[in-house]
């Protein structure tokens with residue numbers, strides 16, 4: 001099965017070129033200051049100024065309106081990813097205020113966690129299922145941690161969704177097969193060090209996810 005691919009946490013031109021050349025469908029820009037993949041809105045605009053035909057996704061963690069406004073003033077984002085504790089009410093308000101499609105992240109540790117997605121069905125455009133972060137992590141995502149993909153097997157979701165969490169070129173095909181994901185998102189698994197993307201790993205990941 002072939003899946004769409006989002007390469008997240010891009011911080012330099014070479015990585016962006018590598019992702020586009022390898023066939024990425026989405027480019028992820030992390031607007032969360034604690035992340036080793038953080039970029040300012042100004043830098044994100046500079047990095048993506050010549051990007052065409054690939055969707056740009058802004059990743060935010062409990063961001064306030066002023067910061068969302070600042071980001072969207074600097075560059076056009078096709079999708080806003082919310083990786084914090086944003087409530088359904090907050091997601092609804094952001095979607096109304098900024099008129100950009102929104103993707104809410106649901107952290108999965110067990111099958112029971114799928115119920116947390118339901119309140120977002122009416123207010124989000126998409127969902128992303130990621131692993132729960134390790135207890136002492138500073139980051140709610142981007143931790144190279146995966147979860148039991150079979151939790152998503154046969155899951156009936158009314159929204160389009162992506163799978164993330166600890167994916168690599170070596171495990172993504174199996175993750176897609178087991179979970180039924182039609183889109184996958186990766187950050188750590190295509191890096192040589194936290195925040196440093198590796199062109200060969202990006203190409204291998206996309207090849208594996210698309211079965212090409």
Ligand SMILES: O=C(O)c1ccccc1N[C@@H]1O[C@H](COP(=O)(O)O)[C@@H](O)[C@H]1O
Pocket residue numbers: 008009028030032035036037059061083128130139140141142143144145164165166167185186187188189
């Ligand atoms: O990548 C980050 O630094 C990050 C920071 C804060 C929240 C989410 C972040 N990344 C997202 O986490 C998942 C899983 O990433 P990984 O492949 O396990 O490293 C993915 O959705 C990233 O977009």
